[in-house]
Amino acid sequence: MSADGITLDQANKVIAAARKRANKIKVMMNIAVVDAGNNLTAFAKMDNAWQGSIDIAQGKAYSARAFDMSTKDLGAASLPDGPLFGINASNDGKIIIFAGGIPLKDAEGNVVGAIGVSGGSVEQDQDVAEAGVAAFA
Amino acid sequence: MSADGITLDQANKVIAAARKRANKIKVMMNIAVVDAGNNLTAFAKMDNAWQGSIDIAQGKAYSARAFDMSTKDLGAASLPDGPLFGINASNDGKIIIFAGGIPLKDAEGNVVGAIGVSGGSVEQDQDVAEAGVAAFA
Amino acid sequence: MSADGITLDQANKVIAAARKRANKIKVMMNIAVVDAGNNLTAFAKMDNAWQGSIDIAQGKAYSARAFDMSTKDLGAASLPDGPLFGINASNDGKIIIFAGGIPLKDAEGNVVGAIGVSGGSVEQDQDVAEAGVAAFA
Amino acid sequence: MSADGITLDQANKVIAAARKRANKIKVMMNIAVVDAGNNLTAFAKMDNAWQGSIDIAQGKAYSARAFDMSTKDLGAASLPDGPLFGINASNDGKIIIFAGGIPLKDAEGNVVGAIGVSGGSVEQDQDVAEAGVAAFA
Numbered sequence: 001m002s003a004d005g006i007t008l009d010q011a012n013k014v015i016a017a018a019r020k021r022a023n024k025i026k027v028m029m030n031i032a033v034v035d036a037g038n039n040l041t042a043f044a045k046m047d048n049a050w051q052g053s054i055d056i057a058q059g060k061a062y063s064a065r066a067f068d069m070s071t072k073d074l075g076a077a078s079l080p081d082g083p084l085f086g087i088n089a090s091n092d093g094k095i096i097i098f099a100g101g102i103p104l105k106d107a108e109g110n111v112v113g114a115i116g117v118s119g120g121s122v123e124q125d126q127d128v129a130e131a132g133v134a135a136f137a
Numbered sequence: 138m139s140a141d142g143i144t145l146d147q148a149n150k151v152i153a154a155a156r157k158r159a160n161k162i163k164v165m166m167n168i169a170v171v172d173a174g175n176n177l178t179a180f181a182k183m184d185n186a187w188q189g190s191i192d193i194a195q196g197k198a199y200s201a202r203a204f205d206m207s208t209k210d211l212g213a214a215s216l217p218d219g220p221l222f223g224i225n226a227s228n229d230g231k232i233i234i235f236a237g238g239i240p241l242k243d244a245e246g247n248v249v250g251a252i253g254v255s256g257g258s259v260e261q262d263q264d265v266a267e268a269g270v271a272a273f274a
Numbered sequence: 275m276s277a278d279g280i281t282l283d284q285a286n287k288v289i290a291a292a293r294k295r296a297n298k299i300k301v302m303m304n305i306a307v308v309d310a311g312n313n314l315t316a317f318a319k320m321d322n323a324w325q326g327s328i329d330i331a332q333g334k335a336y337s338a339r340a341f342d343m344s345t346k347d348l349g350a351a352s353l354p355d356g357p358l359f360g361i362n363a364s365n366d367g368k369i370i371i372f373a374g375g376i377p378l379k380d381a382e383g384n385v386v387g388a389i390g391v392s393g394g395s396v397e398q399d400q401d402v403a404e405a406g407v408a409a410f411a
Numbered sequence: 412m413s414a415d416g417i418t419l420d421q422a423n424k425v426i427a428a429a430r431k432r433a434n435k436i437k438v439m440m441n442i443a444v445v446d447a448g449n450n451l452t453a454f455a456k457m458d459n460a461w462q463g464s465i466d467i468a469q470g471k472a473y474s475a476r477a478f479d480m481s482t483k484d485l486g487a488a489s490l491p492d493g494p495l496f497g498i499n500a501s502n503d504g505k506i507i508i509f510a511g512g513i514p515l516k517d518a519e520g521n522v523v524g525a526i527g528v529s530g531g532s533v534e535q536d537q538d539v540a541e542a543g544v545a546a547f548a
Contacts, residue, residue, distance in 0.1 A: 004447065007321050036415065039325050043317035047281050051313045057455020060177050066189025085213075086234050089225060091192045123258045144458050176462045180454035186417050188450050325449050329502045349497075362500060371497050389418025396494045 004111035005036025010136060014104065015044050016117055017135030022046060022119070022128045029119035029128050030057035033104075036112045038065045048102060048118070053118035060101030060125075061116030062094050068111050071101035072126060100125030104136050143174025143241060147273060151241065151252055152181050154189030154272030159183060159256070159265045164179035166265055167194035170241075173249045175202045183256070190255035197238030197253030197262075199231050205248050208238035209263060237262030241273050279310025279386030280378055284410060288389055290317050290380065290394035291409030296320060296402045298395070303402050304331035310386045312339045312410075315377050320393070327392035334375030336392030338387050344359070345375035346400060374399030378410050417515060417522035425515065425526055426455050428546030433457060433530070433539045440530035440539055444515075447523045449476045456475030456523035459531070466506060471536075472511030472527030473505050476507025479522050482512035483537060493510035515547050 007016075011033040014072045022029040028049035040061075045054055060071050066089075067074055075097040077084040088095045099122040104113040117129040143151075148170040151255075159166040172178045182191055196250035197208045203209055203223075210236040214221040225232040236259040241250040254266040280288075285307035296303040301325035307404040309315045315333075319328055334345045341348055341361075349371040362369040373396040378387040391403040417425075433440040446452045451472075452532035456465055471482050478485055478498075486508040488495040497505045507547040510533040515524040528540040 004322065008318055012318070018251065035319075035448070036323070037446070037450065039319065040317060040328050041319045043314060044282055044286070044307070045313065045315045048278065049310065052316050063189065067187050084235070086225060087189075089230055090196060091189055093230065095189065102270070132416065141459065143454055149455070155451055172456070174462065176454045176456065177454060177465050180447075181423070182450065182452045185415065189447070191451050217472060324478050326474065326498075326502055326506065328500070333501060362497060367500055367504065370501065370514070 003040065004041075006033065006041060007057050009114070011035075011042035012071070012135050014132040015109070018115065018117060018132035019044060019046060021131035025120075025124060025127065027118050027120035027124050027128070029125070030054050032057040032061040032116045033134065034061045034114050034116075036065075036066050038062055039090060041113065045073055049119045056096055056118035057100070057116045059094050059096040060118060061114045063096050064101035064103050064114035064116065065111065066091060066095065068103050070099070071096055071116075072099035073128065075099065098122050100129050102129045102133050104133060141176070141178070143170065143178060145267050148172075148179035148250065149210065151269040151273050152179055155252065155254060155269035157183060157263050158185060158268035162261060162264065164257035164261050164265070166254050166262070167191050168265070168269065169194040169198040169253045170204050170269075171198040171253075173202075175199055175213075177251065184258045193233055193255035194237070194253045196231050196233040197255060198251045199228075199253070200233050201238035201251035202239050202248065203228060203232065205240050205263060207236070207240070208233055208253075209236035211238075212236065235259050237266050237268045239270050241270060278313070278315070279314060280307065282315060282378045285316035285387065286311075288406040288410050289316055292389065292402045292406035293393060295318060299394075299398060299401065300404070301394035301398050303391050303399070303400070305405075305406065306331040306335040306390045308335045308339050308388050308390075312336055315387065318392060318401060326358050330370055330392035331374070331390045333368050333370035333390065334392060335388045336365075337370050337373035338377050338388035338390065339385065340369065342377050344373070344377070345370055345390075346373035349373065353378075359368035372396050374403050376403045376407050378407060415450065415452075417444065417452060419452060422446075422453035422524070425543040425547050426453055427444045428527060429539045429543035430455060430457060432542035436531075436535060436538065438440065438535050439532035440528050440536070440537070441465050442539070443468040443472040443527045445472045445476050445525050445527075447476075449473055452524065460530045466505055466528035468511070468527045470505050470507040470527065471529060474507050475502035475514050475525035477502060477506065477529065478520065479514050481510070481514070482507055482527075486510065500527065509533050511540050513540045513544050515544060538548035
C-alpha cells in the first residue's frame with residue numbers, strides 16, 4: 001500500500017475490471033481512480049467515449065472520496081428536501097451528484113481512494129463502477 | 138479584542154468546544170472560524186473528516202458572517218418562495234445555504250466573526266456549531 | 275485507429291514504456307496521454323510521484339498537441355526574444371513551457387496525440403517522455 | 412497516525428510551535444498545515460496578521476507538499492535559468508515560489524504533510540516555518 005492509499009497497480013486493476021464490464025455492456029466509458037488524498041491516480045478514456053464525460057468521471061471519483069459515499073447516495077441526499085441540498089455548488093463546482101462514483105475501501109474499511117465512471121446512463125455508469133470496486137475488494 | 142473582531146485565542150476556544158462536542162457525538166468534523174472582516178482565522182479538520190467538507194465548513198462560516206444570520210435561516214430564506222431565493226449564486230459561489238454556520242456575537246450583540254461546521258448531517262453540523270457558539274458567549 | 279487519433283490501448287502502451295523507463299532511472303513520474311482532439315486519454319501517477327505534477331503532466335501533453343511541437347521547443351520559442359513569448363498566458367493557463375511534453379505521430383507523420391511527463395528534473399521528464407514516444411513509433 | 416498522514420493533534424502542535432516563534436520575533440503570521448493528501452488540516456491567523464497572507468500561507472503549504480520540497484528550494488528552481496521555470500503557473504495558480512513552505516516528514520522520511528507560513532519577510536516566514544517543523548520532528 002502506498003502512503004497515498006491505493007497504488008497505481010491497484011488502480012489499474014480497478015480500471016481494467018471496469019473496462020471489461022463496459023465492453024460487455026457495449027458502452028464506451030471514461031474511468032477515473034483517485035487515491036486517499038483525492039489526487040488523480042489513473043484514468044482511461046475508452047475509444048469514442050464522450051469527451052464531456054472526461055471531467056465528469058474525475059468529478060465522480062473526487063466526490064465519492066470527498067464525502068466517503070457513493071455519488072448515488074450523495075445525489076439522493078442532495079434533492080431539494082434532502083440534508084445536503086446545494087452541496088454540488090461547493091468545492092469549486094467539482095462535486096457530481098449522480099450515480100457512477102464509489103469509494104474504494106481496504107480490508108479494514110478505510111477509504112483509500114475512489115472510482116468514477118461516466119459515459120452511459122447513470123445505471124450503466126453505476127454498473128461499471130461496481131465492477132471496478134469488485135476487483136478491488 | 139483584535140481590531141479584526143474575534144481573536145485567534147477566542148477562535149481556538151470556539152473550535153476546541155466544537156471539537157469536544159463532535160467527539161461526543163462521534164462525528165468527525167471540519168470546523169472553521171472567520172473574523173469580523175470575514176477572513177479565515179482558525180480551522181481544524183478532525184482526523185478522517187470528509188475532505189469535501191473542508192470547503193463547505195469555510196463556506197458556512199463565510200456565509201453566516203456575510204449576511205449576519207445562521208446558514209440555517211439563510212437556507213430557509215433562499216427557498217423558491219423566500220426573500221433571498223438565488224442568493225447562493227452570489228459571492229463567487231462561496232455561499233452555503235444549509236445549517237452549520239452561525240455568527241459569533243460579542244456582549245453588545247455585535248457580530249465579530251462566525252463559525253462553520255461540516256462533516257455530518259446538517260442537524261449534527263448545527264449541533265456542533267452551537268457548541269462552538271456557546272463557548273464564545 | 276480510433277477516430278480520436280490514438281486509441282486507449284496505444285496510449286496505455288505508451289504509458290507502460292514511459293513507466294518502465296521511470297522505474298529504471300528511479301524517478302516516480304506522472305504520465306499523461308492526450309488524443310488527437312487534445313482530450314485526456316490515459317493517465318498514471320506512479321506511487322509517491324509529486325502531486326503537483328499531476329496537473330503539469332497533463333499540461334505538457336496538452337501543450338505539445340496544442341502547438342504540435344515538444345514543450346522543450348515551445349519553451350525555447352517562448353523566451354523573451356522568441357517568436358512565441360507570452361504564449362503560456364493563453365489557453366486558460368494550461369500551457370507548460372518546459373521539457374517533458376512530446377507529440378505522438380502516426381506513420382504518415384500526422385499528430386494523433388501527445389505524451390506529457392512530470393515528476394523529476396526536466397531532463398528526466400524529457401527522457402521518460404521520449405521512451406513513451408519510442409514505444410509508439 | 413491518521414490515514415491522511417499527519418493528525419490534527421500533530422498539526423496543532425506544529426502550529427503552536429510556529430506561533431511561539433512568531434511571537435518571539437514579533438511578527439504576526441498566518442500558519443497553515445496540510446496533510447499527506449494536500450488537504451488543509453489546521454490553520455491559524457495570528458491577530459492582525461496580513462489578510463492577504465491567508466491565501467499565501469495555504470499556498471506555501473500546498474506547494475511544499477505538491478513537490479515534496481521547501482518553497483525556498485522550489486523558488487530557486489523556478490528562476491528564469493532554473494529547471495522549473497514557469498511552474499508557478501501550474502496547479503491553477505496555487506503554487507507559491509518563495510520561502511515559508513516546508514514538507515513535514517515522519518521518522519522514515521515519508522512526507523506526511525507540510526507547513527506554510529506567511530506574514531513577514533521571507534526570511535521570517537522561513538524561520539517560523541522551521542520552528543514548526545522542529546516541533547514535529
